[in-house]
Amino acid sequence: MDTISTIKDTFAGKTLLITGGTGSFGSSCLKHFLTSDIAHIKIYSRGEKAQDGLRHYLQAQYPEHAGKVQCIIGDVRDLSSLREAMYGVDYVFHAAALKEVPSCEFFPMEAVRTNVIGTDNVITAAVENGVSRVVFLSTDKAAYPINAMGMSKAVAEKVVGARAQTAFDRAGTVVCCTRYGNVMCTRGSVIPLFIDQIKRKAPITITDPNMTRFLMNLDEAVELVAYAFLNAEPGDLFVQKADASTIGDLADGVMKIFGETDKKIIGTRHAEKLYETLVTREEGLRAVDMGHFYRIVPDARGLNYDKFYVEGQVHTEADEAYTSHNTNLLDIDGVVKKLMNTDYVKEELEGRPHIVEA
Numbered sequence: 001m002d003t004i005s006t007i008k009d010t011f012a013g014k015t016l017l018i019t020g021g022t023g024s025f026g027s028s029c030l031k032h033f034l035t036s037d038i039a040h041i042k043i044y045s046r047g048e049k050a051q052d053g054l055r056h057y058l059q060a061q062y063p064e065h066a067g068k069v070q071c072i073i074g075d076v077r078d079l080s081s082l083r084e085a086m087y088g089v090d091y092v093f094h095a096a097a098l099k100e101v102p103s104c105e106f107f108p109m110e111a112v113r114t115n116v117i118g119t120d121n122v123i124t125a126a127v128e129n130g131v132s133r134v135v136f137l138s139t140d141k142a143a144y145p146i147n148a149m150g151m152s153k154a155v156a157e158k159v160v161g162a163r164a165q166t167a168f169d170r171a172g173t174v175v176c177c178t179r180y181g182n183v184m185c186t187r188g189s190v191i192p193l194f195i196d197q198i199k200r201k202a203p204i205t206i207t208d209p210n211m212t213r214f215l216m217n218l219d220e221a222v223e224l225v226a227y228a229f230l231n232a233e234p235g236d237l238f239v240q241k242a243d244a245s246t247i248g249d250l251a252d253g254v255m256k257i258f259g260e261t262d263k264k265i266i267g268t269r270h271a272e273k274l275y276e277t278l279v280t281r282e283e284g285l286r287a288v289d290m291g292h293f294y295r296i297v298p299d300a301r302g303l304n305y306d307k308f309y310v311e312g313q314v315h316t317e318a319d320e321a322y323t324s325h326n327t328n329l330l331d332i333d334g335v336v337k338k339l340m341n342t343d344y345v346k347e348e349l350e351g352r353p354h355i356v357e358a
């Protein structure tokens with residue numbers, strides 16, 4: 001991946017902080033950057049057990065590089081903790097979030113505290129410490145949100161957009177967003193559940209076989225963040241074009257790899273969508289096609305609308321949104337090929353431990 005190779009050169013001698021760094025995204029970042037010339041990687045999270053597991057893994061597998069990694073116990077809800085953690089930091093990948101949809105439905109204020117207030121705290125601490133670039137990780141559920149998780153991430157995106165220009169003016173800090181679909185095999189995702197059910201010879205539980213979801217592997221998620229890091233102007237939002245599949249075909253693909261079992265249709269969970277959206281029709285007017293990516297530029301107008309004049313018909317939305325229904329839809333064989341490119345599936349087939357708890 002040329003983008004990741006380029007960012008490795010940029011990281012030489014620099015310090016990177018990853019919030020939520022013991023999660024799947026942070027683990028994938030370590031895989032890509034740990035052996036590069038980066039000087040220091042700070043892993044910021046509230047999971048002391050996951051941090052302890054990560055330290056042991058790095059000491060055993062990468063003893064010559066483990067000293068680059070510093071694990072910091074902290075919560076993005078705590079601004080004072082972030083201020084301390086960001087001292088001397090050059091770049092931030094903000095991945096910390098509450099992202100399990102049903103949990104956020106029952107505890108929406110917890111989603112607000114982590115996803116919204118936490119994002120605002122990250123920007124504040126970054127500006128105060130003169131951080132050069134901050135990349136915020138968002139989700140397709142923030143586009144046309146119908147659940148508390150998506151709504152909280154949508155507001156977090158608005159926080160980034162609202163503060164991006166002043167962050168740049170005050171400290172030269174470039175703050176931008178990435179928005180991506182389901183990242184396969186991450187914590188709380190359905191593929192590890194399917195694999196576990198097959199191993200236990202239990203039925204695979206399918207919400208709705210016709211439901212579609214974007215499918216990205218972790219390397220693609222890192223590539224998207226790397227592309228945004230290298231190309232963003234303040235307030236930009238980047239989307240990577242992604243494959244998708246139906247949940248039914250995804251289940252069949254997992255069974256084709258790990259063995260057959262029964263299927264059980266359980267119906268949609270709280271606040272689930274039939275399909276996901278990565279670029280809304282309204283954003284489509286501001287979306288620049290970058291080939292493998294869309295760059296959605298911020299609306300730079302202020303509140304004084306009298307300054308802006310438009311003659312003729314005003315267009316407020318594109319012809320269609322970019323969704324998991326109208327992107328490249330994989331068949332079962334395509335799903336299998338995609339799954340076989342993920343480290344999680346390879347490790348499961350080989351009986352190897354994962355870098356951190358999934």
